Amino acid sequence: MRASLLQIAVDPDESADSRRRRVAALVRERRGVDLVVLPELWPVGAFAYESFAAEAEPVQGPTFAAVSAAARDAAVWLHAGSVVERAADGRLYNTSLVISPAGELVRTYRKIHRFGFDKGEATLMAAGDALVTVELPASGAGPSVTLGLATCYDLRFPELFRGLTDAGAELLVVPAGWPERRRAHWTLLARARAVENQAYVLACATAGTHAGVEQSGHSLVVDPWGEVLAEAGPGEEVLTVELDPATVATTRERFPVLRDRRLGLAPPAGL
Numbered sequence: 523m524r525a526s527l528l529q530i531a532v533d534p535d536e537s538a539d540s541r542r543r544r545v546a547a548l549v550r551e552r553r554g555v556d557l558v559v560l561p562e563l564w565p566v567g568a569f570a571y572e573s574f575a576a577e578a579e580p581v582q583g584p585t586f587a588a589v590s591a592a593a594r595d596a597a598v599w600l601h602a603g604s605v606v607e608r609a610a611d612g613r614l615y616n617t618s619l620v621i622s623p624a625g626e627l628v629r630t631y632r633k634i635h636r637f638g639f640d641k642g643e644a645t646l647m648a649a650g651d652a653l654v655t656v657e658l659p660a661s662g663a664g665p666s667v668t669l670g671l672a673t674c675y676d677l678r679f680p681e682l683f684r685g686l687t688d689a690g691a692e693l694l695v696v697p698a699g700w701p702e703r704r705r706a707h708w709t710l711l712a713r714a715r716a717v718e719n720q721a722y723v724l725a726c727a728t729a730g731t732h733a734g735v736e737q738s739g740h741s742l743v744v745d746p747w748g749e750v751l752a753e754a755g756p757g758e759e760v761l762t763v764e765l766d767p768a769t770v771a772t773t774r775e776r777f778p779v780l781r782d783r784r785l786g787l788a789p790p791a792g793l
């Protein structure tokens with residue numbers, strides 16, 4: 523299968539509406555690939571905390587309207603990155619959307635680990651509490667493949683990814699708005715999650731600078747052996763890779779580390 527990661531620049535001189543139109547046009551250009559992935563909170567900017575409330579939208583709000591039509595026109599599966607969701611009870615969530623080639627919303631994922639410690643997203647947004655996978659059905663000569671969903675800061679929590687692996691995930695998809703100053707962690711953790719779960723990692727970051735935070739760019743795709751198949755530079759870029767989902771099963775068969783897990787170990791003895 524072919525996948526494209528759209529590493530979108532998020533800069534303050536472009537409105538969310540203008541970026542939605544621009545991103546929809548980029549998605550339309552991806553006709554012919556199977557899966558397109560967008561970054562975290564690209565309409566508003568992951569660090570534009572002051573704009574979260576004003577730019578919050580329902581799951582099927584303006585971002586969904588713009589990109590679902592583009593997914594349908596291009597006939598691609600679209601992981602649309604995330605939006606600031608305003609839920610029915612008024613709470614905000616960092617919510618990812620997965621859209622079918624027919625333009626239908628098939629799955630949402632509310633970011634589980636909120637970034638900022640006692641500030642920013644961690645105080646402005648509510649946390650999701652459910653693991654989410656989505657199976658893309660077989661198409662043409664390609665087999666079905668199961669995506670496991672995570673968002674940005676989630677990348678630091680290996681147990682979430684192990685849970686996705688246990689639920690059958692073969693491609694771990696991680697939209698992000700990762701700061702440049704911690705880029706070394708981004709690439710290291712993306713490779714670690716691929717190696718330890720023997721799965722593909724598709725990690726799609728933003729570029730540009732917003733709210734004074736320079737974004738890392740350097741989206742990357744890692745194979746189940748931990749090899750980086752492709753890595754973007756710092757600016758806006760489309761990264762397209764060829765993946766073979768069968769590699770996940772063959773890697774797990776030939777080097778069956780997951781089989782050697784020891785669950786239910788006794789806790790350390792007390793004093």
Ligand SMILES: O=C(O)CCC(=O)C(=O)O
Binds near residue numbers: 674676699
């Ligand atoms: O963990 C990090 O260093 C960055 C996380 C982050 O920026 C986010 O989750 O929005």
